[in-house]
Amino acid sequence: MIEIKDLVKTFDGFKALDGTNISVPKGSVYGLVGPNGAGKSTVIRHILGIYKEDSGSVTIDGTPVWENRSIKARCAAIPDDWYYFANATIREMMHFYKGIYPSFSVERYEKLKEAFPIEEKKVIRHLSKGMQKQVAFWLALSTMPECLILDEPVDGLDPVMRRQVWSLMMSDVSERGTTVLVSSHNLRELEDVCDHVGIMDKGKVLLERNLTELQDNMVKLQVVFGTDVTELPADIPVLHSSRLGRVFTLIMRMNSDRAMEVLKPYSPMLVDAIPLTLEEIFIYELGGEHYEVKDIVI
Amino acid sequence: MKSKTSLFNVTIFKRNIKSVWPFWGLLSFVAVIPSLFLIMEWIRHGIDTTEFNPFEVKYMFYNAAIYLAPLVAFATAWIAAFFVWMYLYTAKSVGAFHSIPVTRAGLFVTNYLSGIVIMLIPYVIGGALFILTLIIIGVGFHMSVFVLIGAVIIDSIFFFSFATVIAMMTGNMFALPLLYLAFNFLALGIENLFNFVISNLLYGLSFSLSAKTDFLSPLVCLMRNMRTVREYSYNRIGELPETMTRDLIGVSLENGHIMLIYGAVGVIFAIIAFLMYRGKKSESAGDVVSFKPLKPIIHWIYTITGTVILGMLLYYIFSEAEIRGMNVIQGSLCFIAALAISYYTGLMLLEKTVRVFNKKTFVGFAVGAVLSVICCFCMKYDVLGIEKRIPDASKVQEIQLYMGNSYTIDGSNKELVQKTMDFHKNIIENKDLLNARFFDSNDDEEYVYDYVTIEYVLKNAEVLRREYRIVVPRNNKTEFDKAYVDFVSDKDLIKTLLHEDDEYYLSGGYFTLYSYNSELSAKYGLNTDSWDLSDWQTKTIYDAVKKDLEAGNWKPGRNNYSNESNNVIGYIAVFFEKRIERSEDTYYYNTDDLDVNLTPDMTYTLEAIRDLLGLSEEQMEEFVDILIKANEPVDEYQYYYDK
Incomplete structure (x- = not known):
């Protein structure tokens, strides 16, 4: 279990993390989402032991990560800009990983050759960005990680390869109980794979839930009121509303049954509950934090 | 291969060594050249091994320990440090290395040892081959080689530790070599810079390179203060040194402890570097200075150095053509302008932005400006009494x-x-x-x-x-x-001047005639314009000069040095020597000389020269006349230039 408590990190007076709290259950796939500059990569660098916290704590299975060799040996990371040695071939990098990670499995590495059809003797520098990313997955998965930390992991991969790597990761999660923390802006993709989600903004986690709970806790309704209701009643608690003719679209922070009850006194002629996508939850949650989409005409 | 200890990682070590093979490969190639040369000489012509007196071999090894070892270590240490610590300088690589399951202690020890090994590989290859070559060609094995081996190891440890401290201090790959170079010579540089300034602005002070702070410039200190002393046994044939033969009977290393002290400092530097690495923030990758507390120190060193250099330059340009002391107003303006440039460019480099002009930074600048004006006043009015100082x-x-x-x-x-x-x-x-x-x-x-x-x-x-x-x-x-x-x-x-009451004795001399030409050569049968003097000739000339001095025909000081008389026709040098006993069997000589510009007024000396050249009185008169005419006006520089 990855546990971050009250994490604070300041860079030259700028507070990048301001009391961040994250809890990633063991064996879960946790999606960390947030706008640019929210502090997601900073959180990831703390989990990987790259940054030392100014205050707060970062633990994996209750043990602090900083300068902890055994914890780091159980984690693999694929950062957005994966590092490899200049002029190193895939095989040479494999030997390096093998020497560094005690749990590195050559057998698995050989098996994964099928999934990643790239010539091993090729110099990584000469590969395309997408292929380099494949190499990163190939090597990271070969370390048999108990914890996989991913920052924009499928960026640059083609759709087939995206499915391929997600499938490999999911099988690791289901077979070996690997914990995955993934930061991405591709919310549609995260929605398919994540079971937990944390939304970050300005160095803080705004909300952190099980994805199902999150989706249950917010509802989108299309409502048509009677002719006597021309405006949306002020006492209906909505996160966001819009109107097209007589059809109101309401976003409410509650489940659909409760929303129906709230609307009942106004005797709506039609109420239709539509589940929200993760992207919509993200947009409406941050809208409340003044990060809404602005209608700007240039 | 998995590492058994947490302090050393074989994989990283191997990768370090492997990745920089062109560097140590090239150095190794250079290191084997002397051996190859010796072997080829041996094969082609054979080598007279009697020339390799054991003391000469010892002398060679000791000299290599004094000069070669520190010079090579100084030149290669920063490159080795650059290779092994390079990962600290980009966010991408520092993230990769600090996320792997190796502690910082493990990374430090592994990389530190890698750097030392990278520096030593060429010595191991070249040195082993050289020792083997000496044995093969019959010179044999000399224990003194261990002094060289020790020096190589100690110097490598010191300079690599020093470079490692610098590598930890900075987060910028371009700053590493610059800071390494700067900090190696900083103390001496600043010392001589201030010498230069005060020699220009204070009366009576002249600029000469000084090295009072050479202990802070290790390369200079090692090469200046360590010495190889040779002991000879003399076979005296005559009084003068030229008439003696000598045999080398011993070689010893003087001030070898300096090297040991630097070795100890190297170990301390390594510990400091380790502590710095433990506290180094990964996010400092790219910064010129990684540690905040060091920023003002480095900034002010840069500012002071820049202000002095630039200030003097501006003062030269905008003040008098030739500086004759401090003009407070002009000086203050020049130094404040130089301070502004140095102070703010320093800030820009450290903060990586040009937006450094604010109230907070202005306070620092203002303090610097006030100090500059105070310094100008101190120079002008010799507040420290430097100009007036005469010892007790x-x-x-x-x-x-x-x-x-x-x-x-x-x-x-x-x-x-x-x-x-x-x-x-x-x-x-x-x-x-x-x-x-x-x-x-x-x-x-x-x-x-x-x-x-x-x-x-x-x-x-x-x-x-x-x-x-x-x-x-x-x-x-x-x-x-x-x-x-x-x-x-x-x-x-x-x-x-004449060494009349001291232990100096005459040891030789020569005289030369200016504007000597073929006319003189043909007429008087002289085949040279310069004559070395034997013992008795030196004494004759010395006595003649003394008589001229007593008679007032020759005056030392300005009359001698300057062109007061335009009829200088030649130059005489008389050498003195004094024997200083070092021990019962060994000694050395202190020397001095008497320089005389020969003029026609120096009748006694001219008479002595006439005797030496075998000329009659009439001939001499004519001879001097020819020299005077040929010499007018006297322009010694032109004379030498034409010649």
């Missing part, structure tokens, strides 16, 4: 005086010491007069120029050196002018 006579061990000739005045000669000090005081008191004459007089015919150097060697080994440009009119006008002439002609001083 009781503390003087010796005075080295130079006025056309060099004079060594022993501290025990209290009367002459006092006279010299009075003369020194007189110069200081007449600073304005002498400066005005020097800078404003254009009439070379009327004035005589001389340089006077007074160097006090004090009993505590301190040296106080002053240098003055003395300008006096041909017809003495002021009290100072008379005092100057009196001092130059002082009998005690002349005794010192």
Whole structure:
């Protein structure tokens, strides 16, 4: 279990993390989402032991990560800009990983050759960005990680390869109980794979839930009121509303049954509950934090 | 391969060594060249192994330990450090290395050892081959090689540790070599920079390279202070050294402890570097200075150095063409302008932004500006008393005086010491007069120029050196002018010049005639213009010069040095020697010389020369006339240039 408590990190007076709290259950796939500059990569660098916290704590299975060799040996990371040695071939990098990670499995590495059809003797520098990313997955998965930390992991991969790597990761999660923390802006993709989600903004986690709970806790309704209701009643608690003719679209922070009850006194002629996508939850949650989409005409 | 300990990672070590093979490969190639050369010589011509006297081999190894080892270590340490610590300089690589399951202690030890090994590989390859070659060609194995091996290891540890501290201090790959170079020579650089400034702005101070702080510039300190001392046994045939044969009977290393001290400092540096690495923030990758507390220190070092260099340059440009001391207003303006440039560019480099102009930074600049003005005032009014300083006579061990000739005045000669000090005081008191004459007089015919150097060697080994440009009119006008002439002609001083009452003895000499030409050669059958003097010839010339001196035909000091007489027809040098016993069997020589510009007035000396050249009195008269005519006007530089 990855546990971050009250994490604070300041860079030259700028507070990048301001009391961040994250809890990633063991064996879960946790999606960390947030706008640019929210502090997601900073959180990831703390989990990987790259940054030392100014205050707060970062633990994996209750043990602090900083300068902890055994914890780091159980984690693999694929950062957005994966590092490899200049002029190193895939095989040479494999030997390096093998020497560094005690749990590195050559057998698995050989098996994964099928999934990643790239010539091993090729110099990584000469590969395309997408292929380099494949190499990163190939090597990271070969370390048999108990914890996989991913920052924009499928960026640059083609759709087939995206499915391929997600499938490999999911099988690791289901077979070996690997914990995955993934930061991405591709919310549609995260929605398919994540079971937990944390939304970050300005160095803080705004909300952190099980994805199902999150989706249950917010509802989108299309409502048509009677002719006597021309405006949306002020006492209906909505996160966001819009109107097209007589059809109101309401976003409410509650489940659909409760929303129906709230609307009942106004005797709506039609109420239709539509589940929200993760992207919509993200947009409406941050809208409340003044990060809404602005209608700007240039 | 998995590492068994957490402090050393074989995989990273191997990768480090492998990745920089072109570097150590090239150095190894250079290192094997001497051996290859020796082997080829041996194969082609054979080698006379008697030339490889065991002491000569020892001398070679010791010299390599003193000069080669620190020089190579200095040059290669930063490159090795650059390779092994390079990952600290980009966010991407530092993230990769700090996320792998190796602790910082493990990374440090592994990379540190990698760097040392990278530096030593060429020595191991080249050195082993060289030792083997010496054995093969019959020179044999000499234990003194272990001194060289020790020096190589110690110097490598020191310079690599030093480079590692710098590597930890910075987060920028371009800053590493610059800071390494700067910090190696910073102390000496600043010392000499200030020497340069005060020598330009304070009266009587002359610029000469000094090395009081050389212990802070390790390369200079090691190469300057460590010495190989050779001991000889002499077979005396005659009195002069040229007539002796000598055999090398011993070689020893002097000040070897300096190397050991630096070795110990190297270990301390390694520990400091490790502590710095533990505290180094990964996010500092790219920063010129990684540690916040160091930023103001480095900023001010940069600011002060830049201000002094640039300030002096501006002062040269905008002040007088030739600096004659400090003009407070001009100086302050120049130094404040230089401060502004240095201070703010320093901030820009450190903060990686040009937006450094704010109230907070202005306070620092204002403080610097006030200090600059204060320094200009201190220079102008000699607040520290540097210009006026004359040591206490009781503390003087010796005075080295130079006025056309060099004079060594022993501290025990209290009367002459006092006279010299009075003369020194007189110069200081007449600073304005002498400066005005020097800078404003254009009439070379009327004035005589001389340089006077007074160097006090004090009993505590301190040296106080002053240098003055003395300008006096041909017809003495002021009290100072008379005092100057009196001092130059002082009998005690002349005794010192002629070494009449000391242990120096004549050891040789030569004389040369200016404007010697084929006309003279044909007429008088002379086949050279320069004659080396034998023992008796030296004595003859010396006695003749002495007579001319007593008769007032020759005056040392300005008359000798300057072109007061335009009819200088030649030059005489008489050498003196004094034997200094080092131990019962060994000794060395101190030397001095008497320099004389020969003029037609020096009748006794000319007569002695006539005897030496075998000319008659009539011939000599004609001979001198020809020389005078050929010499007019005297232009020694042109003479040598034409020649």
